Amino acid sequence: MARASTCHVATRKGLFTIARGASSWSVSRVNFLGDNCTLAVPDPRSGTLVAALNHGHFGVKLHRSRDGGASWAEIGTPAYPAMPDGYVPKMTFIGKPIDWTLRLVWALAPGGADQAGVMWCGTMPGGLFKSEDGGDSWTLNRALWDDPLRELWTGGGAEYPGIHSICVDPRNADHLVIGVSTGGTWVSRDGGTSWRIGGKGMRAEYMPPELQFEPNAQDAHLVVQCAARPDVLWVQHHNGIFKSIDRAGSWTEIHNVRPSAFGFAVAVHPRDSETAWFIPAVKDEKRYPSEGRVVVNRTRDGGKTFETLTKGLPQEHAYDLVYRHALDIDDTGEVLAFGSTTGSLWVSENGGETWQTVSLNLPPIHSVRFER
Amino acid sequence: MPTVRFTDNIQRHVECPTRQVDGVRVREVLDAYFRANGRARGYVLDDQGRLREHMAIFVDGGLIRDRHGLTDPVPADGIVDVIQALSGG
Numbered sequence: 001m002a003r004a005s006t007c008h009v010a011t012r013k014g015l016f017t018i019a020r021g022a023s024s025w026s027v028s029r030v031n032f033l034g035d036n037c038t039l040a041v042p043d044p045r046s047g048t049l050v051a052a053l054n055h056g057h058f059g060v061k062l063h064r065s066r067d068g069g070a071s072w073a074e075i076g077t078p079a080y081p082a083m084p085d086g087y088v089p090k091m092t093f094i095g096k097p098i099d100w101t102l103r104l105v106w107a108l109a110p111g112g113a114d115q116a117g118v119m120w121c122g123t124m125p126g127g128l129f130k131s132e133d134g135g136d137s138w139t140l141n142r143a144l145w146d147d148p149l150r151e152l153w154t155g156g157g158a159e160y161p162g163i164h165s166i167c168v169d170p171r172n173a174d175h176l177v178i179g180v181s182t183g184g185t186w187v188s189r190d191g192g193t194s195w196r197i198g199g200k201g202m203r204a205e206y207m208p209p210e211l212q213f214e215p216n217a218q219d220a221h222l223v224v225q226c227a228a229r230p231d232v233l234w235v236q237h238h239n240g241i242f243k244s245i246d247r248a249g250s251w252t253e254i255h256n257v258r259p260s261a262f263g264f265a266v267a268v269h270p271r272d273s274e275t276a277w278f279i280p281a282v283k284d285e286k287r288y289p290s291e292g293r294v295v296v297n298r299t300r301d302g303g304k305t306f307e308t309l310t311k312g313l314p315q316e317h318a319y320d321l322v323y324r325h326a327l328d329i330d331d332t333g334e335v336l337a338f339g340s341t342t343g344s345l346w347v348s349e350n351g352g353e354t355w356q357t358v359s360l361n362l363p364p365i366h367s368v369r370f371e372r
Numbered sequence: 373m374p375t376v377r378f379t380d381n382i383q384r385h386v387e388c389p390t391r392q393v394d395g396v397r398v399r400e401v402l403d404a405y406f407r408a409n410g411r412a413r414g415y416v417l418d419d420q421g422r423l424r425e426h427m428a429i430f431v432d433g434g435l436i437r438d439r440h441g442l443t444d445p446v447p448a449d450g451i452v453d454v455i456q457a458l459s460g461g
Contacts, residue, residue, distance in 0.1 A: 057426040057456045058385060058415040074411070079419035101418045 004330035006371035007337050008049065008069075009345060010037040013363035015051050017069055018337075018345070025347050025358045029069050037366070039325060041108040043134075044372040045116060050075070050135055052105035060102050064135055068371075078102055078121050078129040078138040093154035093182075098125045098161070109166035112173020120176075122163025126153045128178060130192065144178075144186065144195050149216050153183035156219045156238065164324055165223035169230045169247075177233060177248050179223035184215045185235070185248045201251030202235070202242050206284075221264045222324040223248075224276075227331075232273035236266040236324070238284060243303055254303035259290035265327035267336060274302035277329070277352055279322040279338060287321050294318045296338070296352050312355030313346065320344050325367035339365030374446045376405050378412075379455040386412045388454075398429060399442035401452055416454055428457040 005020040006028075015037040019028035031037075032053060040051040049065045051072070063072045080100040083089075089097035104124040111118025121129040121138060127145060129138040144150060153161035158181075165179030174191035177198070185198030202218040204211070211217050219238035226232045235242040240261040241254040254261070262283030269275035278297040282290050289295065294313040297306045314320075320340030327338040336352055339345040343362035346355040374395060378388035388409065395401035406413040418424050423439040430436070430453040436444040446452060 055385065055415075057424065058382065059418065059424055061385075061414070077414060077419075082420060101420050101422075 001331050003332050003349070004335045004370035004372070006068075007328070007347070008040040008042065008367075008369050008371065009337075009339055009362065009365055010040045010051065010325075010367040010369075011339075011343070011363040011365050012036055015040050015069070016362060018347075018358055024356060027359065031065075031069055031072065032063075039105060039108055039367045041110070041369055042371050043110040043119070045110055045113060046134065048134065050108055050119070052108065054104060060105055062105065062135055075135040076131070076137045078105070078123055078127060078140070080127060081140060090151040092161075094159065096159065098151070098153075100125075102127070103160055104158075104162060106162045106164045107166045107178075109168055112168055112170070115173050118173070120166045120168070122166055122178065124158060124162035125160035126150060126163060126180065126183065128163055128166075128192070141192050143188075143193060147195060149197060150183070152216055153180055156181035156221075165220070167223060167225035167230075167233065169225070170227055171230060175230075175247070177223060177225065179220040179235065181221060181238075182217065182219040184218035185220055185223055185233075185251075187248050198244075198248035199246075199250040201244075201253065202237055202239075203253060204237075204239050206239070222266050224266050224268045226268045226273035227270040229273040232268070234266050234268050234276045236263050236278060238262070241266070241278060241303065254299075257297065257306055258308070259295070263322070264324040265322050265338065267327050267329040269333040270329065270331055271333055272300075275300045275333070275351075276303070277327065277336060278306075279327060281321055288319045289321070292317045292319060294320050294340075294344075296336075296355075298352050309352045309355075311353060312348075312357065314344075318344075323366060325369075326365050328368045328370050330370045331372055335370070337368045337370065339368050341365070373448065374401050374450045374452055376401060376452045376454065378453075381456055382412070382415055382454075386415055388412050396446060396448075397442065398431065398436055398438075398444045398446060398452065401446050402442065402454075426457045428455050429453065430455070 009016040014033040015031040017029040036054045038052045064075045065072045083100045107122030109120045117134045119131045128141040167177040169175035176188040221236045233244045242251040260280040267277045293315045296309040337347045341364045345358040348355045373392040377390045393404035
């Protein structure tokens with residue numbers, strides 16, 4: 001298994017590809033300069049790269065490259081069906097009904113290794129779309145959309161609920177787990193034909209006491225799955241860190257995390273389900289690194305203990321916040337990268353022990369994804 | 373026949389030359405234009421066929437009123453301008 005040598009960094013002002021040179025990483029290509037690139041995801045099955053753009057006035061678009069980013073073509077965009085006549089959407093947490101229109105592409109995930117062309121797309125407001133032709137066309141998953149509990153999803157930090165995590169089980173691509181902010185975790189065992197909400201154990205202390213353990217009220221910020229042991233999932237949640245060892249059947253809260261259990265990003269080692277990385281921030285309306293120090297928390301014992309990794313990271317007056325998709329790990333489990341809202345980008349080639357600064361001057365970073 | 377003109381800013385995404393098309397309502401005029409330029413539709417209208425939130429349409433210099441149904445009338449020699457609804461600083 002080769003170490004990653006290319007990484008795609010989606011930012012508020014374009015898509016930046018960084019590549020490893022003889023001894024360091026640097027920007028090797030820029031696409032869509034000036035445009036808001038919210039996500040870019042490589043598909044290791046086909047070698048294609050799909051980028052999501054949010055043009056504001058002109059809406060959300062998807063583009064695909066078949067040559068590593070040298071050229072691009074616009075592909076299909078997920079579209080919501082017409083709202084049925086007479087249908088009255090439920091009111092949400094913030095007093096606004098959910099509109100059936102695409103607001104943001106928030107997750108893109110290739111299907112299984114045996115599902116050429118299948119891609120999944122999570123959106124705001126809470127849509128899960130599937131493509132069977134590499135993104136040329138998309139269909140809304142009605143089983144999830146029509147679930148009465150879906151109507152109770154609500155916005156977390158955003159106005160609308162969104163699907164940000166799509167985990168495709170490498171053993172069986174019909175086994176799916178998705179994460180919703182705010183709507184907890186959802187599980188399908190039949191490729192999306194039917195869904196059930198994830199089990200209990202997550203806790204939302206910001207809710208009224210009777211609702212704090214309600215699975216559909218949980219603000220999961222990101223869900224990641226261990227490739228070698230896919231029954232193990234980690235969640236960075238608005239309220240803390242949670243782990244499941246039974247494919248979201250139940251969740252266990254991880255306690256005593258310093259400097260903070262709040263954050264957005266999480267990465268799990270692809271071969272060791274007990275090793276995971278987090279980037280803590282002061283909870284929850286403050287959202288900056290504790291004491292102005294950028295640190296990475298790593299557990300290597302399933303969350304019993306954490307090491308706070310700092311070598312190469314700024315330790316004074318640093319106010320970098322790391323969004324949920326802006327941390328990634330390669331297939332070896334040794335190379336990690338993360339980027340911040342203030343345009344800083346760091347890479348580690350030794351599991352987070354030390355970090356190399358790639359740039360401190362990029363635009364605000366939405367997502368970081370290694371080429372696989 | 374009405375004339376449809378588009379903001380310069382859309383041109384780098386999808387070419388939208390000024391054209392004359394049939395129609396007596398904004399919806400009909402746009403549908404006629406998008407029949408020959410399908411990709412432009414998604415840049416102007418959302419997935420429910422409504423005018424995008426931050427777009428604006430003028431007919432002969434007047435802002436249209438029906439942003440969802442696009443039922444505002446268009447004179448036979450009318451000018452339809454599709455622009456960005458710029459706001460803020």
